[in-house]
Amino acid sequence: MAKAGETADWQSPELAKYATGDALGVVNRSLYTDHLNGVVSKGAPANTPQVSKVDPADNPTMIMISDCSDSSNWLKYKDGQLLNDTPGGRRSITAEVKKQQDGTWRVTRFAVEGVGSC
Structure with a gap:
């Protein structure tokens, strides 16, 4: 999403390599909204x-991933200017990743909490 956000490319084929279902829908809609508003992301x-x-432990088909991501250097810009003066920060992220029928793993759902949540 960070790479596609550089141009607000909601149609990037790279997105479907890493996400599917609800997760892909959320990412696409977020990037599409940025595109409509002339907003891009810089940094990562x-x-x-x-x-x-x-789950299951012996032959997993689903894993949960937790992170305390730092978005301090991943900010939104419009017309080359910082969109707002609200800095990013550390936020809790939880993602469900499922094994697909073709053997690949993709994010199927995720939740991103507000700055300061971890």
């Missing part, structure tokens, strides 16, 4: 994801 979040759950 700093992520340190960790597996928090594996």
